[in-house]
Amino acid sequence: MLHALGTAVPALVAGGCSGPLSTLDSAGPAARDVATLWWAMLAGATLLTLLVVALLALAFLRRARQGETGAALWIGWLGLAMPGVVLLALLGSALVLGERMIARSEPGLVVVEATGHQWFWDFRQPGAEGAIATRDVLHIPAGRPVHVRIAAADVIHGFWVPRLAGKMDAIPGHVNVLRIEAAQPGVFEGQCAEFCGLDHTGHRFRVIAHDEAGWAAFQRGEGP
Amino acid sequence: MNALRRHRALTAIWGAPRGWRGTIVSVNHSDIGRRFILAAFAFFAIGGVLAMMIRAQLATPGSAFVGPDIYNQLFTMHGSIMMFLFAIPMFEGLALYLLPKMLGSRDMAFPRLSAFGWWCYLFGGSILIAALAMGVAPDGGWFMYTPLSSRAYSPGINADVWLLGITFVEISAIAAAVEITVSILKLRAPGMRLDQMPLFAWYMLITALMMIVAFPPLILGSILLEVERAFDWPFFDPARGGSPLLWQHLFWLFGHPEVYIIFLPAAGVISTVLPVMARTRILGYGWIVAALLAMAFLSFGLWVHHMFATGIPHMALGFFSAASALVAIPTAVQVFAWIGTLWNGRPELKLPMLYLLGFFLIFVIGGLTGVMLAMVPFDWQAHDTHFVVAHLHYVLVGGFVFPMMAGAYYWLPHFTGRARGGALGSAAFWLVFLGFNLTFFLMHLTGLLGMRRRVHTYSEEMGWTWLNLLSSMGSFVMAFGFALFALDVALQIFWSRRTRRNPWSAGTLEWASPIPTPAYNIASLPHVGDREPLAAQPALALKLARGEGYLAEPRHGWREAMAVESTTGAIDHIVVLPGNTRLPIVTAAMTGGFFLSLLFGFYWLAPVPLALVVVLAWRWASVLGHREDFGPLPIGHGQTAPIHREAAGAPGWWGSAFLLVADGTLLASLLFGYAFLWVVAPNWPPPARIDGGFLLGLTAAAASLAGVGLARRGLAAAEARAPIAAGRAAAGAAAAQAVCIVALLSLGVTALPAPETHAYAAAGWALLVYAALHAAIALLCTAFAGARIASGHVSGTRLLEPSVARLFSDYSGAATLIVLVCVLAPAIAP
Numbered sequence A: 001m002l003h004a005l006g007t008a009v010p011a012l013v014a015g016g017c018s019g020p021l022s023t024l025d026s027a028g029p030a031a032r033d034v035a036t037l038w039w040a041m042l043a044g045a046t047l048l049t050l051l052v053v054a055l056l057a058l059a060f061l062r063r064a065r066q067g068e069t070g071a072a073l074w075i076g077w078l079g080l081a082m083p084g085v086v087l088l089a090l091l092g093s094a095l096v097l098g099e100r101m102i103a104r105s106e107p108g109l110v111v112v113e114a115t116g117h118q119w120f121w122d123f124r125q126p127g128a129e130g131a132i133a134t135r136d137v138l139h140i141p142a143g144r145p146v147h148v149r150i151a152a153a154d155v156i157h158g159f160w161v162p163r164l165a166g167k168m169d170a171i172p173g174h175v176n177v178l179r180i181e182a183a184q185p186g187v188f189e190g191q192c193a194e195f196c197g198l199d200h201t202g203h204r205f206r207v208i209a210h211d212e213a214g215w216a217a218f219q220r221g222e223g224p
Numbered sequence B: 001m002n003a004l005r006r007h008r009a010l011t012a013i014w015g016a017p018r019g020w021r022g023t024i025v026s027v028n029h030s031d032i033g034r035r036f037i038l039a040a041f042a043f044f045a046i047g048g049v050l051a052m053m054i055r056a057q058l059a060t061p062g063s064a065f066v067g068p069d070i071y072n073q074l075f076t077m078h079g080s081i082m083m084f085l086f087a088i089p090m091f092e093g094l095a096l097y098l099l100p101k102m103l104g105s106r107d108m109a110f111p112r113l114s115a116f117g118w119w120c121y122l123f124g125g126s127i128l129i130a131a132l133a134m135g136v137a138p139d140g141g142w143f144m145y146t147p148l149s150s151r152a153y154s155p156g157i158n159a160d161v162w163l164l165g166i167t168f169v170e171i172s173a174i175a176a177a178v179e180i181t182v183s184i185l186k187l188r189a190p191g192m193r194l195d196q197m198p199l200f201a202w203y204m205l206i207t208a209l210m211m212i213v214a215f216p217p218l219i220l221g222s223i224l225l226e227v228e229r230a231f232d233w234p235f236f237d238p239a240r241g242g243s244p245l246l247w248q249h250l251f252w253l254f255g256h257p258e259v260y261i262i263f264l265p266a267a268g269v270i271s272t273v274l275p276v277m278a279r280t281r282i283l284g285y286g287w288i289v290a291a292l293l294a295m296a297f298l299s300f301g302l303w304v305h306h307m308f309a310t311g312i313p314h315m316a317l318g319f320f321s322a323a324s325a326l327v328a329i330p331t332a333v334q335v336f337a338w339i340g341t342l343w344n345g346r347p348e349l350k351l352p353m354l355y356l357l358g359f360f361l362i363f364v365i366g367g368l369t370g371v372m373l374a375m376v377p378f379d380w381q382a383h384d385t386h387f388v389v390a391h392l393h394y395v396l397v398g399g400f401v402f403p404m405m406a407g408a409y410y411w412l413p414h415f416t417g418r419a420r421g422g423a424l425g426s427a428a429f430w431l432v433f434l435g436f437n438l439t440f441f442l443m444h445l446t447g448l449l450g451m452r453r454r455v456h457t458y459s460e461e462m463g464w465t466w467l468n469l470l471s472s473m474g475s476f477v478m479a480f481g482f483a484l485f486a487l488d489v490a491l492q493i494f495w496s497r498r499t500r501r502n503p504w505s506a507g508t509l510e511w512a513s514p515i516p517t518p519a520y521n522i523a524s525l526p527h528v529g530d531r532e533p534l535a536a537q538p539a540l541a542l543k544l545a546r547g548e549g550y551l552a553e554p555r556h557g558w559r560e561a562m563a564v565e566s567t568t569g570a571i572d573h574i575v576v577l578p579g580n581t582r583l584p585i586v587t588a589a590m591t592g593g594f595f596l597s598l599l600f601g602f603y604w605l606a607p608v609p610l611a612l613v614v615v616l617a618w619r620w621a622s623v624l625g626h627r628e629d630f631g632p633l634p635i636g637h638g639q640t641a642p643i644h645r646e647a648a649g650a651p652g653w654w655g656s657a658f659l660l661v662a663d664g665t666l667l668a669s670l671l672f673g674y675a676f677l678w679v680v681a682p683n684w685p686p687p688a689r690i691d692g693g694f695l696l697g698l699t700a701a702a703a704s705l706a707g708v709g710l711a712r713r714g715l716a717a718a719e720a721r722a723p724i725a726a727g728r729a730a731a732g733a734a735a736a737q738a739v740c741i742v743a744l745l746s747l748g749v750t751a752l753p754a755p756e757t758h759a760y761a762a763a764g765w766a767l768l769v770y771a772a773l774h775a776a777i778a779l780l781c782t783a784f785a786g787a788r789i790a791s792g793h794v795s796g797t798r799l800l801e802p803s804v805a806r807l808f809s810d811y812s813g814a815a816t817l818i819v820l821v822c823v824l825a826p827a828i829a830p
């Protein structure tokens, strides 16, 4: 079984990582970094699982008994030291990564407002002549950082564009800020991540990342 | 007395009548434990059927099997049933059944309380299942986030069913936690030091202590949310100063420790079964206990990892992320101690061991994905997707279901007295193991490809079609395996041949009793000086049956067990336990009546069942006790001991103390909520603050302190054999508490704004009601002590009632003072 999985999964992964909502098919810096972190953690987890399986198999297979192997080896080294080192390294890199992703003011920044409703999303942003409001479609410029100020009108929703970045909850009474960025122009699928009632499934939206000309046109109020 | 006559005499004392009457009145731990286990398995089957319906719906894109309304009920009920009606009651049942036997005792410390917990669980669970059958089951997800679960967005009865039904069931969890803690600390075989307890008892002790601290936040949250739904007190409504985040904190303050509460008993099973399978002793007993303590401690510092995407500052998240990752270390200590144990012994691939191997693989993978999810950036992507669904099932099924199945095969001979035959058990293993991995291994990928949890369908373009189909097929293979397991167990119960005592040659005391066990467990109690008493003294079982231990001679028709000094195991006193009674089922039915009147909104009716519960509680306490002193009684081996009524530190006192710890956690959670709203919630400061009320506050404080002083004086007078003075002091204490109640409520009415106006006022009112409620409890306790003094049940040596009354008065006094400070502070603050 495991062998079957062991061969099937990589094959599947190679062919099957793309998809309109795939976190592994990244199209922005944040999603790319997380995907890299995932592959690294997967490799580490595979090694550790194999270690445990091998130790278990040996417990049953090995013949020679050298008496009691002590607590120092099993508990001191394998139980305390090994996970301690691995976790410290992992925690450090995840912290650095997270710091890179959080919203900070930076040059070229675009700020948009997103409000989750049962069951649609309202977006507002400054345009050339006053604010531009859109529903269920968010327009952003490609290659520039965008801060999405996320709020909710009724219940909790979650703003998530898997190919661009992680998710952030939309909580009534609070405003959360999420940094997203699309590396290239394109259309990216978004979805509400937090269960929000009857039509949570259909609570979807779309992000359109424009090239420079398209973005200028959008800001002038000329529809795409 | 020969062995047979002793058996008859003890059975007459400890047994329950046959038939329905016995079912209703029995308080025996083996009966109650078995019932918990069977009912939990039945709920597992129901939850499993719901899971199959979920998987049937998700098998193909665009499926029209159920719509979103039904689907939402399916996963909400699946999750809630599995967590609250299956996992927790299952290990409670196992603990109730096993602990007294492992500890060399005859029952748990509070047999009527276990029966009461059982009935609450059964009635509460039935309410939930009835709602499911009628199509009005909860549908807000098993963590019931507000405001979705508030009146405005869930107007139906569904959310009330969850809040009230689960709280009703939680009563049984708190009851079990207090009972398990006191039983382990006090009711052990003489001589058994704390560090000689079987590891299972250690695991259960830590689990029970965790429950005492973890459940109150959830109970508080449920009460607050139900009050918001029913009376419009806006604790969670941001428009009036509430915060949806408060619910999340309260829920996960419970919810995260909860998963360790589920895992630890199963790990206790592993630490018990695995060394026997390897024919050796566990490696690193002390290390394991230390790891347990570390886990219990850390698990209360992790709850925020369920809230990484709620906008909490990143550096704060870093702290919780680190704590979440660190909890992997005590887990690793245990896993490697187990593997080391296998290396040290000669492991045999018997059926329980096979299930343990399944545990190792699945749980290790679940633990590793848990570490991944503890990394904040990764969680931002994986949170609320099927990756999390996969992770949580690897941990819960791997870390709970597999060890429990190993335990089932290990202890079934003990339950049934029969041996296992046939190969069905390993066929079941392979089906469950392969089916499980097919279902959930692929689900990690489904989640990373972007499939959210709690969606009832998806479209072909997403690219999840065949992953989902395989997952669904796997789940049906797994279901088949569970059915085979149930069949195998049924076959063993009804048709297998009989087996000898201790078929696995284990070293722990539960195997010292004949199997199936008689109602009294063991004919006499051993003196224990070793972690594995049966390995140290192979003839022990026979010696005990011949009556060569403690308490071999029945007297007065009493159910007797030994209480020891908690750490050293030195003989402390004899506990005389209550026998069969209808009180638990009647009290549970009245409690159910209270919850049902709330559920249907008959608030005017609710005080009736509540008053009846109080009357029953009074009766509950007054049917026990004696009017005379017995003095030290012989217990065998030429030793004597007093009965618990004549000793300090009786189980009843300890039980009250641990109950108050739970209660104190509830108060702490409420204070946390008050402060949290103040600091974090929108729309503060409130439009109106408390206005005056100092005089009433001072009156309440003075009355409460008078109550404390008088309760203490009553106890001292009773001890000094001055019953008249003691009775007077008790009556005075009760009167003082009555004054305190009136003053507290008047303070609210005259000085606080109305609770519906703002979360500030609602929280202030909640604090006042809490204090008043505890003054009422202290009133009842002191009045009861007064009555018992008058009836001659209290004497200079029999001091249980006044000392418990003093405990509750002290607590109420402290709570009242804290509440008053917090409620009045805003009046002086700028």
Ligand code: HEM
Pocket (backbone or CB within 6 Å): B048, B051, B052, B054, B055, B075, B076, B078, B079, B080, B082, B083, B087, B141, B142, B143, B389, B393, B396, B397, B400, B401, B439, B452, B453, B454, B455, B475, B478
């Ligand atoms: C018997 C095999 C099981 C299967 C096939 C199964 C399947 C599932 C599936 C597919 C979901 C996700 C539903 C969704 O998000 O749309 C789910 C959720 C869940 N399951 Fe299971 N499950 C099983 C056993 C268990 C067990 C043993 C437990 C706990 C001890 C458990 C606890 C949960 C919880 C807590 C949820 C989350 C519910 C929610 O989102 O509100 N499951 N299960």
Ligand SMILES: [Cu+2]
Pocket (backbone or CB within 6 Å): A116, A117, A156, A157, A158, A192, A193, A194, A195, A196, A200, A203
């Ligand atoms: Cu939504």
Ligand SMILES: [Cu+2]
Pocket (backbone or CB within 6 Å): A157, A158, A192, A193, A194, A195, A196, A197, A199, A200, A201, A203
């Ligand atoms: Cu949603």
